[in-house]
Amino acid sequence: MNQEKINDSSKEFIRANTITDLLIEKQVEDVLLLDLQSFHTFTDFFIIGTVDNVRQSKTVSDLIHKQKDIFTNGAVIQDGNSDSGWTLLDVGGIVIHLFTRDTREYYDLESLWSDAKTILRIH
Numbered sequence: 001m002n003q004e005k006i007n008d009s010s011k012e013f014i015r016a017n018t019i020t021d022l023l024i025e026k027q028v029e030d031v032l033l034l035d036l037q038s039f040h041t042f043t044d045f046f047i048i049g050t051v052d053n054v055r056q057s058k059t060v061s062d063l064i065h066k067q068k069d070i071f072t073n074g075a076v077i078q079d080g081n082s083d084s085g086w087t088l089l090d091v092g093g094i095v096i097h098l099f100t101r102d103t104r105e106y107y108d109l110e111s112l113w114s115d116a117k118t119i120l121r122i123h
Contacts, residue, residue, distance in 0.1 A: 012093045013119075015071055016045040019064070019096060020120055023049045026060050028098070033120035034113055044093045046113065050104050057082035057098045064089055064096070 016033055023031050028049035037044045051057040061078065068076045072091040079088040085103035089096040097109060 012044045015091070016047060016094050017120070019047055019071060019091070019094060020122075022063065022067075023047065023060065023096075024122060026056070026063070027052075028056070028060060029123075030104075031120070031122045032110065032118065034116040035119050036113070036116050039116070043090070043095045045119075046095050046097065046109070046116070048097045048099070048104070048109055050101050051082075051098050053100070054082040057087050057100070060098060061087050061089060064091065 020031055020033050028051055030048075030050045032046075032048040034046040034048070035044070036046060049060075051060065058081075061082065064071060065076050065078075068091070071094070074092055077090040079090075080086045082098075085100040086107065087098040089098070099107070
């Protein structure tokens, strides 16, 4: 396990860490938390994780929807679904990407956002 956390007390950072903890608890693999704040983009953080199968992706997505009050002040916006191999969940300031292994390798978001600061990576 390779884990590196930085100290940041911002509300978004705390929420991002809470979500990564949830993903790890649900056995999502290779969890990566990227800080995008310096890019002044549409979101502050990306969380990327690999799921083993459709059922695991759906379980995690459903849990985030059920616990939305913990993760966001608004609605959870979802794009894609577990059948597509990529589920995107936007919880306001944090975008969660759940990929199957093949889909994650194909889209390779880590390379696209390689200039972003890695806050946490758990293999």
